[in-house]
Amino acid sequence: MKAAVLYEAFKPLVVEDLELERPKEHEVLVKLTASGVCHSDLHYMKGDREHPMPVVLGHEGAGIVEEIGPGVTYAQPGDHVVLSFVPTCGKCSYCVKGRQNLCEARYGLRGNMQDGTTRLRKGSQEIHHFNGLSTFGEYAVVPEDSLVKIREDAPLDRVALIGCGVPTGVGAVINTAKVRPGSSVVVIGTGGVGLNVVQGAVLAGAEAIIGVDIHGGKLEHALQFGATHLINAATEDVMEKVRDITRGEMADYAFEVIGSTEAIKQAMMTTKRGGTTVVVGVTPAGAELTIDPDFLHLDRVLMGCTYGSCYPRADMPMLIDLYMARRLKLDELISATFKIDDINTAFEALDQGEVARSIIRY
Ligand SMILES: [Zn+2]
Ligand SMILES: [Zn+2]
Incomplete structure (x- = not known):
């Protein structure tokens, strides 16, 4: 699949073909429809924040479940989903007290999947995941706990923005x-x-x-x-x-x-x-x-x-309902749409303060 890889800070992203392994236990393969281009990604490209490299960035995505790994019960192939950059386990002390945005699972990832390995590689080189998502690729393998199922009549390119911004x-x-x-x-x-x-x-x-x-x-x-x-x-x-x-x-x-x-x-x-x-x-x-x-x-x-301070599985569907009822604006947030080949241009525009939000459409 085609993806944008950050090999080191201060260098442009490299758009190239990567191998993506099939989902393991409690993981899901998602075919992405769109990904937002967010300032948090830019922080890593500009060296303001550190992350294991190389990495496929991107944490604001939506798509359709293509395949589920063993033990997955939350989703089925064909489900429309928004991805949450904080997986919520439902069991840790934060989740059970209603503070899902602070879930412990977020801190165990460190550039990998929950078992400490990666599904992304280029030949023999391992490529890291970003917040368990890595939405700057045509497909992503993500933890089941990062999925938020959404209504099927919501436009999947627009609702990608429900993932972060x-x-x-x-x-x-x-x-x-x-x-x-x-x-x-x-x-x-x-x-x-x-x-x-x-x-x-x-x-x-x-x-x-x-x-x-x-x-x-x-x-x-x-x-x-x-x-x-x-x-x-x-x-x-x-x-x-x-x-x-x-x-x-x-x-x-x-x-x-x-x-x-x-x-x-x-x-x-x-x-x-x-x-x-x-x-x-x-x-x-x-x-x-x-x-x-x-x-x-x-x-x-x-x-x-x-x-x-959100609970992704409650708040994201609610925000989509508000959008569908024309009480929340999403279309007006999107100032430009790019193909993944032009992702560096999208980041230059963001860095120069030219755009509200641009999206990569797959
Ligand atoms: Zn973001
Ligand atoms: Zn938790």
Whole structure:
């Protein structure tokens, strides 16, 4: 099968033919229809984060189950699925307490499948998996626990985005922060995930939804997703404008969706007494955040967030239902579609801040 391989950081992906072994116990072979191109993949390509190499990246995919390995009970060939980059085992202490996004199974993978081996190879060379998924290939062998079955009338190319960007952004609002109706919300960074924070705030019934970015084009896009105000941080004073918009109070909630410590600080500064800041962006490994703890004294909260605190098998089908009912936007998130041969062009566009989300269609 054709796949895109990262052999080392700072080098382009190599699109080539790889061998993919058949699924072993509790694994499933999925024929992918589409994969989103996400900033988290770019972090490994740019050396911001480390991973065993070579690796097939990609963690935002959807497709159809082609073959099941021994012991699989959740899915059958022909099932339509979205892939979750956190496998949820259902048995660990996190899963049983409803914190499936923190499932222990996530930490046992380390570039391999759950048994510590890989199904991907190029000749005699083993190629690593990424989060048990590796969606930058025409097919993927994934853990059964990474599958989320979805309704068959949902368009499989669009719902690939339900694998990462959408639950991360919408979930940060609904699950992590639990934004209350009538709230004021600041969203710093209106790229692919930020737009989902914006539409999550709409679903939560926020009154003011303030999009902040330095790219004018991205910022404009936020209006389409329900932002009520825009601030261009390159030319305007963010604090001043948030103060104006919130009639001097500052915001109830701020979401940082860039992955920069400066932006996290800025997000916190836009919150009122008792306000909550949620860090959604992924900062480079080793980054350090310096804040004046005095700022937290007035009941302010600083929260982390992974995968929108979601339970993939409950939240992803729910998000697809909202999309099918036209309450959630997916089509508008996709600014470009590429073939896998052009995947490096897709990443260049993402790196330059030109696109909200592009997808690779197989
Ligand atoms: Zn992602
Ligand atoms: Zn678990």
